[in-house]
Amino acid sequence: MPFPHPVKGCRLALASGGRGGKLTVDMPTNEILLVTISVLATLLVARWNLLRVARRLVEWAHKLRTGEETQKEPLPKTALLWPVVQEVLQMAANLKEARAAAEEEARLRLAGGSRWTPERLKGHVRSILHGRSFLVIANREPYTHIRDGGRIKCVTPASGLVTAVEPVLRACGGTWVASASGDADRETADEHGRLRVPPDAPVYTLKRVWLTEEEEEGYYYGFSNEGLWPLCHIAHTRPVFRVEDWKQYCSVNGKFAEAALQELAGTENPFVLIQDYHFALLPRLIRERRPDAKIAIFWHIPWPNPEAFGICPWGRELLLGMLGADLIGFHIQAHCNNFLDTVDRLLESRIDWEQFAVNRAEHKTTIKPFPIGIAPNREPAEGKNGVGGPIPREQVLNRLKLQVKWVGVGVDRIDYTKGIAERFLAIERFLEKYPEYRENFVFAELAAPSRTSIKRYHDLGAELELEVERINQRFQTRNWKPILFLKEHHNREEIDLFYQGADFCLITSLHDGMNLVGKEFVGSRSDEHGTLILSRFAGASRELRDALLVNPYDIDEVAEAIHDAVTMSTDEQKARMSRMRAVLDEHNVYRWAADITTELDQIRPDS
Ligand code: GDG
Numbered sequence: 001m002p003f004p005h006p007v008k009g010c011r012l013a014l015a016s017g018g019r020g021g022k023l024t025v026d027m028p029t030n031e032i033l034l035v036t037i038s039v040l041a042t043l044l045v046a047r048w049n050l051l052r053v054a055r056r057l058v059e060w061a062h063k064l065r066t067g068e069e070t071q072k073e074p075l076p077k078t079a080l081l082w083p084v085v086q087e088v089l090q091m092a093a094n095l096k097e098a099r100a101a102a103e104e105e106a107r108l109r110l111a112g113g114s115r116w117t118p119e120r121l122k123g124h125v126r127s128i129l130h131g132r133s134f135l136v137i138a139n140r141e142p143y144t145h146i147r148d149g150g151r152i153k154c155v156t157p158a159s160g161l162v163t164a165v166e167p168v169l170r171a172c173g174g175t176w177v178a179s180a181s182g183d184a185d186r187e188t189a190d191e192h193g194r195l196r197v198p199p200d201a202p203v204y205t206l207k208r209v210w211l212t213e214e215e216e217e218g219y220y221y222g223f224s225n226e227g228l229w230p231l232c233h234i235a236h237t238r239p240v241f242r243v244e245d246w247k248q249y250c251s252v253n254g255k256f257a258e259a260a261l262q263e264l265a266g267t268e269n270p271f272v273l274i275q276d277y278h279f280a281l282l283p284r285l286i287r288e289r290r291p292d293a294k295i296a297i298f299w300h301i302p303w304p305n306p307e308a309f310g311i312c313p314w315g316r317e318l319l320l321g322m323l324g325a326d327l328i329g330f331h332i333q334a335h336c337n338n339f340l341d342t343v344d345r346l347l348e349s350r351i352d353w354e355q356f357a358v359n360r361a362e363h364k365t366t367i368k369p370f371p372i373g374i375a376p377n378r379e380p381a382e383g384k385n386g387v388g389g390p391i392p393r394e395q396v397l398n399r400l401k402l403q404v405k406w407v408g409v410g411v412d413r414i415d416y417t418k419g420i421a422e423r424f425l426a427i428e429r430f431l432e433k434y435p436e437y438r439e440n441f442v443f444a445e446l447a448a449p450s451r452t453s454i455k456r457y458h459d460l461g462a463e464l465e466l467e468v469e470r471i472n473q474r475f476q477t478r479n480w481k482p483i484l485f486l487k488e489h490h491n492r493e494e495i496d497l498f499y500q501g502a503d504f505c506l507i508t509s510l511h512d513g514m515n516l517v518g519k520e521f522v523g524s525r526s527d528e529h530g531t532l533i534l535s536r537f538a539g540a541s542r543e544l545r546d547a548l549l550v551n552p553y554d555i556d557e558v559a560e561a562i563h564d565a566v567t568m569s570t571d572e573q574k575a576r577m578s579r580m581r582a583v584l585d586e587h588n589v590y591r592w593a594a595d596i597t598t599e600l601d602q603i604r605p606d607s
Contacts, residue, residue: 134174218248284324426558
């Protein structure tokens with residue numbers, strides 16, 4: 001049966017129609033020749049194009065290897081070889097990073113410096129572990145996979161713990177056990193909930209644990225965040241203790257213990273580093289089954305005095321759980337003292353005040369401060385995005401679309417302990433007292449929504465919005481308002497840009513274990529400009545003595561500190577900033593991890 005509309009000169013037919021029919025092509029010889037020539041020409045052009053692209057790629061890779069200046073991307077995004085290019089780009093980034101690290105190591109060796117670097121930590125942890133396993137357990141996962149339209153996005157959550165602990169795993173390898181939190185987490189992990197991360201250059205394993213809605217409700221939102229969080233922070237929010245939440249807390253601690261034990265199967269004398277108040281019972285649960293493990297728990301938030309802690313109905317159980325560890329770490333000595341006082345008051349035990357240790361049931365637990373730091377910022381010195389040096393302030397302000405002379409910044413999870421409302425009141429007072437700054441000053445608050453299923457947190461977000469609206473309405477003019485309340489999750493680049501464009505960073509925590517935002521601000525200011533205003537109730541105030549220290553409850557004092565910050569001479573800014581940067585450099589997060597692992601290693605088994 002002939003085709004309904006045969007092309008002229010080319011007849012296609014099924015010789016006998018229907019099934020088993022034979023296809024014949026009837027085409028004149030000159031046209032066959034034409035087709036052959038055009039096919040050959042296409043192949044030649046494709047080959048030539050491929051060779052050209054490959055040659056450019058080779059030249060680019062050569063320049064990169066020999067350290068010559070290279071453009072950021074070797075080929076246009078549309079190129080046929082784009083997937084290959086992406087891989088090469090990733091390798092290039094890794095190579096650049098490794099080269100910078102080696103140069104830094106060499107520089108420090110020559111200078112006889114004692115600074116901790118990822119490489120130094122890696123060597124240190126390796127020499128301690130001798131091939132033993134390194135396991136970190138934290139509720140928050142460092143990478144969440146979420147669905148965004150038709151695709152899956154990988155997000156780093158807003159969390160001080162993640163900021164601090166992730167660089168350590170990057171340096172040492174090992175396994176991080178955490179709660180799954182993204183709606184695409186399951187399909188991005190294997191059947192055991194494991195995946196290798198960071199996604200673009202995997203060096204350690206993330207093991208996800210799935211919680212039911214009831215578990216999450218009771219253990220995470222309930223006991224951990226409506227009970228323990230306000231209990232440990234003196235921020236005048238009443239803790240709520242419900243027996244159902246406590247039961248879920250116990251059962252989820254058991255679930256994580258099982259997950260950890262699975263990961264530890266077949267290992268000997270592993271190191272286990274438990275993070276934070278979500279897992280107070282875990283040290284004991286793991287010790288009971290793995291007495292050979294060396295276990296530390298680091299408490300990232302403050303520890304209250306015994307009277308305040310005493311209102312928790314399950315205080316004894318929490319202490320007994322924690323004392324299963326060989327080592328308990330807090331940010332500052334005052335929290336260690338409070339902990340020992342609490343144990344002294346609530347448990348029968350022998351406290352060694354000289355050694356800062358608790359002896360109970362033939363087990364010794366050492367209590368020590370380990371002030372956490374941040375990973376040093378290599379980028380500005382190396383030239384972020386290949387620009388070379390810090391980005392000029394005008395450029396930063398242009399990118400941020402801020403047309404004012406003075407800029408202040410705050411970065412927080414929306415949490416009542418961070419004193420965000422008090423901060424806004426201080427800005428109001430500042431503009432009241434110093435009207436000359438109106439229309440010339442903007443305060444940008446980057447506020448990431450957090451724990452919004454808890455009513456107190458949900459209400460706080462709305463209260464802050466109303467407060468900003470009230471203050472803005474009081475002062476705003478046609479083209480200006482004083483407070484930008486950016487209530488959403490921001491990416492690292494955005495946050496860094498604000499840090500770099502700000503004249504001051506304002507931290508008004510009512511109570512804070514450490515507070516990393518102040519450290520990040522100082523760390524990002526390689527230009528040594530800008531002023532840090534820091535609450536004296538944040539652990540960081542013990543180290544950053546060159547910040548302007550304030551009592552966040554004293555609105556006038558904070559307003560004056562803002563005035564001091566915007567009128568501070570460049571020389572004084574530089575002097576303060578360089579001293580704070582030296583402190584940060586010395587006490588970075590690699591030292592924190594090195595100190596904890598060294599201490600854990602030196603602890604002798606119970607006799
Ligand atoms: C606990 C203790 C202690 C903020 N918004 C976004 C975002 N962030 C990042 C900041 C910073 C971190 O979150 C917050 O650090 P804090 O130190 O204020 O921490 P908490 O979450 O309260 O953590 C605290 C810390 O543990 C470490 O021990 O310092 O005292 O309370 O790194 O930059 N990050 C991203 N998007 C945001 O929108 N990606």
